[in-house]
Amino acid sequence: MRTKKGIFYYVFAFWYFMDIILRTDFEDKINLFLGRLVDISSPDINKVVDYSVLFLLVIQIVFFQKYTMKELYTLLLASLPVVIATITSGNNHLISVLLFAAAAKNADFDKVIRLAYILLLITITFVIVMCFLGVLTDYTMYRHSLLRHSLGFEHPNRLGLRCFQLAACHCYLYRNKRKRLLTAVLLLALAYFAYKVPNSQTAYICLTILSGIFILAKVIEKNRRRERLVLRFFGLMTVFLSIGTVVLSFFNPKSLKLYDNIDRIMSRRFWWCYRMYKYYGVSWFGQKVSTIVPDKLYRGIFRQWYLDNAFFSILLCYGIVVYVVFTAIYLVTIYRYIQKSEFMMVAILFLYALYGIMTTGFYMMSHNIFLLAISTFFYGQSYFSERKIVQKDENLKLAINPR
Numbered sequence: 487m488r489t490k491k492g493i494f495y496y497v498f499a500f501w502y503f504m505d506i507i508l509r510t511d512f513e514d515k516i517n518l519f520l521g522r523l524v525d526i527s528s529p530d531i532n533k534v535v536d537y538s539v540l541f542l543l544v545i546q547i548v549f550f551q552k553y554t555m556k557e558l559y560t561l562l563l564a565s566l567p568v569v570i571a572t573i574t575s576g577n578n579h580l581i582s583v584l585l586f587a588a589a590a591k592n593a594d595f596d597k598v599i600r601l602a603y604i605l606l607l608i609t610i611t612f613v614i615v616m617c618f619l620g621v622l623t624d625y626t627m628y629r630h631s632l633l634r635h636s637l638g639f640e641h642p643n644r645l646g647l648r649c650f651q652l653a654a655c656h657c658y659l660y661r662n663k664r665k666r667l668l669t670a671v672l673l674l675a676l677a678y679f680a681y682k683v684p685n686s687q688t689a690y691i692c693l694t695i696l697s698g699i700f701i702l703a704k705v706i707e708k709n710r711r712r713e714r715l716v717l718r719f720f721g722l723m724t725v726f727l728s729i730g731t732v733v734l735s736f737f738n739p740k741s742l743k744l745y746d747n748i749d750r751i752m753s754r755r756f757w758w759c760y761r762m763y764k765y766y767g768v769s770w771f772g773q774k775v776s777t778i779v780p781d782k783l784y785r786g787i788f789r790q791w792y793l794d795n796a797f798f799s800i801l802l803c804y805g806i807v808v809y810v811v812f813t814a815i816y817l818v819t820i821y822r823y824i825q826k827s828e829f830m831m832v833a834i835l836f837l838y839a840l841y842g843i844m845t846t847g848f849y850m851m852s853h854n855i856f857l858l859a860i861s862t863f864f865y866g867q868s869y870f871s872e873r874k875i876v877q878k879d880e881n882l883k884l885a886i887n888p889r
Contacts, residue, residue, distance in 0.1 A: 571772035603655035646686020661830035725763035737758035796848035
């Protein structure tokens with residue numbers, strides 16, 4: 487049993503470490519080294535990692551896991567439309583999520599998040615140090631009058647994303663610790679860093695909200711009724727973010743003043759979604775979508791558009807069927823955690839949904855490792871959940887009948 491669980495952790499650690507490192511100049515340096523080593527004209531380390539991880543995940547799923555008929559049918563029904571849409575769209579992000587979630591059947595979720603947390607601490611520190619030593623490039627750009635820094639990552643927003651991932655992992659792992667005020671202060675400091683250095687708007691907004699949620703968790707921890715109300719609020723807000731913002735994207739923001747003002751605050755994200763919808767339309771099983779589109783008036787001229795709402799991106803790229811399937815899985819997952827009163831987990835899933843209306847990375851495993859939680863949709867009461875429930879029951883028995 488230990489071998490069956492262990493292989494997943496090794497695969498996850500290898501993939502996550504390489505994903506962070508290869509989003510820097512190290513990608514070109516490694517490709518150059520491989521080209522000299524094996525005499526290949528255009529080596530691609532990303533493909534080597536992707537195919538290696540795919541091979542190992544398939545081995546884990548096929549040879550090291552057992553399934554009930556219900557689990558097999560659930561996996562098949564969820565995977566089939568995603569496979570079709572992946573072929574149609576040429577976008578493989580969602581199929582990667584399903585593969586990881588399917589392979590996580592016997593994994594301890596807490597252990598996976600702890601592994602990601604340690605890797606984030608090590609790699610973020612390493613990349614920043616390499617940047618200050620001049621090994622990696624600090625990509626800079628201006629937003630209005632503020633200079634943005636990537637500190638070695640490929641884009642300032644990537645640095646902001648890693649900061650948010652680190653904070654989310656920390657909050658989840660230390661959700662039961664008593665020094666929550668200190669954690670909240672540290673989160674605000676990290677939010678200030680995300681604002682001042684990479685100036686990643688989505689990151690510093692979500693980090694600030696996460697700090698407030700961490701304090702809120704402390705305030706309501708002994709009041710079950712208030713906790714349930716807050717959890718339901720998070721659930722309803724996730725429904726709005728995943729469905730409501732998609733509906734809004736079908737309408738021109740300039741047609742309503744309030745909507746237009748909100749869209750301005752959000753850097754015209756709804757406007758660009760609306761334009762992409764008018765240009766491509768919506769299909770049942772996906773289509774190839776590019777944000778660089780040819781100008782309709784001038785031949786040979788191309789325009790750069792933006793598609794930053796992850797939910798609308800799924801609808802546009804993968805089609806109606808996959809959008810409905812993915813949204814249903816995500817909402818069922820968060821509902822199950824609400825039922826188990828997993829406050830911090832629900833809060834993080836809600837925050838990632840909020841992150842999702844401002845960046846397409848929401849449905850990518852590299853951006854959102856908490857998507858592994860959808861394995862509870864396929865396998866029901868997961869291993870780690872059962873273990874916690876047993877532990878709670880034992881603690882309750884000891885409290886009633888102390889030895």
